[in-house]
Amino acid sequence: MLQLQTIRENKAALVTALKKRNIDADEMLSKVLSLDEKRRATQTELDNTLAESNKLSKEIGQLFKTGNVQEANALKEKTASLKEASKKLTETLNVAAEELHKLLYQIPNVPHESVPAGNTDADNEEVFRKGDIPKLSGDALPHWELAKKFDLIDFELGVKVTGAGFPIYKGKGAQLQRALISYFLDKNTEAGYTEVQVPHLVNEASGYGTGQLPDKEGQMYHVTADDLYLIPTAEVPITNMFRDELLSATDLPIQLTGYTPCFRREAGSYGAHVRGLNRLHQFDKVEIVRIEDPANSYKALDGMVEHVKGILDELKLPYRILRLCGGDLGFTSALTYDFEVFSTAQDRWLEISSVSNFETYQANRLKLRVKDADGKKQLAHTLNGSALALPRVLAGLLENYQTENGIKVPEVLVPYCGFEHID
RNA sequence: GGAGGAAUGGCAGAGUGGUCGAAUGCGGCAGUCUUGAAAACUGUUGAGGGUCACACCUCCGGGGGUUCGAAUCCCUCUUCCUCCGCCA
Structure with a gap:
């Protein structure tokens, strides 16, 4: 706040x-x-x-x-x-x-001066674009068809076991997903982020700390018997590790990465855009979180953006970066860059990462402060980003890497999953 | 889940109704000494609110109560430890 x-x-x-x-x-x-x-x-x-x-x-x-x-x-x-x-x-x-x-x-964060005016995602500002959009043959399939054809993901089975939006990954589909998680975590730790494994349920105080509560009350699964919430993103448990902390300036920057499943009720979502992996109730994500000195936080944000770019470059996926406009900006964020991968078979952009600086907005709720060498105390800046969200990356990979006789595995992932081709 | 014990400042650890925001030790910071460092010695050192600055107020795991007065007594919750049970 x-x-x-x-x-x-x-x-x-x-x-x-x-x-x-x-x-x-x-x-x-x-x-x-x-x-x-x-x-x-x-x-x-x-x-x-x-x-x-x-x-x-x-x-x-x-x-x-x-x-x-x-x-x-x-x-x-x-x-x-x-x-x-x-x-x-x-x-x-x-x-x-x-x-x-x-x-x-009830008052959202103040947008950074660079945030463009606007109402909807149509007003977001494209700041970067890279990668060739592959030319697919006329019978190219969307990822949900590919997933079925090669028996990678079973959406119907997930409906039986749990409900819509809880897919079951199988065989090479599951292996590819696991490979992506390992690959992302390795990229992040190589870049200086310390890996953490955190709880997937959080208490109410944590929900308030990072701003999911009370703003997005209905978006989280609430386990009423124990009054805990399933995390909608690893941002919540990771950032709340620092709730009520008074850090020393020499502790900064803090850089953490963690893999967790994410649970979102997505109340009110429906239609063609939620097909396949596009929007799920449970999905996997590798997150990066930083706690920064206010003077460095925008440099850190740029660093995070560059880092995510590096991963997408290696995966050789066509992507663009958007600076979110005021109307599309998250409640707690001061500045957010969204990364979108082009899904060739669907002919649309899919959001696969969101990198944000919250400045002191979360820190104020968290009571997360930094003491400098002179003993002066101030609120820290918190930042986070996806590096990366799995399902849509997988969707992009399946669609963009499809060939006439199967799906090619991106070179960097081969050592992780142990096969080069899905057929 | 059952039975006991515990929770105090960065850490360790005193304090069982009145000047206790809290002894003492360690750690941190500053100084003396030293070419420098270490050791030793001296001083200083929690957080929040409030004020121009003081004053003043709050905080001894959380919440509630007793009392003129609570770290200290009572109730309750949470967490940790020990024992038993269960268990990946």
Whole structure:
């Protein structure tokens, strides 16, 4: 969430910047300021009451010590009204603080200055494109047909076992998927990311920490018996490793990578665009996460983008990079680059990675701070990106690498899966 | 799942109702000494709110309660340890 101090100091600038998201935050921010004012005034009043009450208690203690019981009892009576006053003030304070928090949770991150204006994904700005789109023969198949033809993925069987959107990978399909995971993790660790294995369920506090809650409440699977959420991305457990941490500047940068399955309810999604591997309830993803000094975070973001580019270059997939417009930008992000692979047989672009800088937005919720050599404390910047999301990469590979007599395996993956060809 | 024990500052570890934000040790930082370093010695060293700065307030796993007053007593939750049971 946004920092109160920033709102106090720069409200007008924030309102202007948030217009890129097509929202008018003026009223909300004014409300925040008035609630903050109220909260602080109440706090001061409460502090004074408590101070007085503390003073009296000490006096009473002294009187008891010196055997002055009568006077002590007289003073005791005086504390009753203070007690009642502080109780009331505490209630007022809690109500104001809660209202303030609720409101702050509803305000999205402020877009970076480079974020283009716009409403939908049509307004995203293409900043890079690379790779030749293969010329396929007329009878080229979409990946779900290929998956069936070569018995790589069984969507219907997944429906039986669980439901739609939970495919079952088989044989070389499963092996190829495993190869991709290993390959991605190796690329990431070579680039300086430390591999971690994290829980696939998280508690409510973690959901709030990275901003999935309360904004995307309905998008996560909720295990009510234990009040845990299935992770929609490894970002949640990995970034929350640093919740309530005060890091030393010398700890930075922190670079982590992890493979996890991701679970998304995708409520409201349907139609042709969710066919095959395009949109699933469970999918695999290798994530990269960085905790950075605010001064370095955009350099780090560029580094992450270059890193993902390197992987796609090696896989020889045609891709483009988009800078998301204000309307398409995620709630918690300040700047996001989406990577899309061209799916030749479907004749459309598929999002396979999203690389974002959240600046202090998550760190503020997480209470993730950095102390520099002078002992000065400030919120850290958090970043993350997919490197990469599996299903659509697989879809792109199957479709773009299909030949008349099967599917070729990209060269870099051969050592990982042990075969060169699927037929 | 059952029975017991525990949770205190970066770490270790005192503290069982009153000046305790908390002894002591280690670690960290600064200084003295030294060509430099180590050792030794001296000082300093938690977090949040609040203030121009002080004052002041809050925090001893989380929440609630008793009391004029709680790290200390009571209730509850969570986590960890030991024993038993179960188990990939």
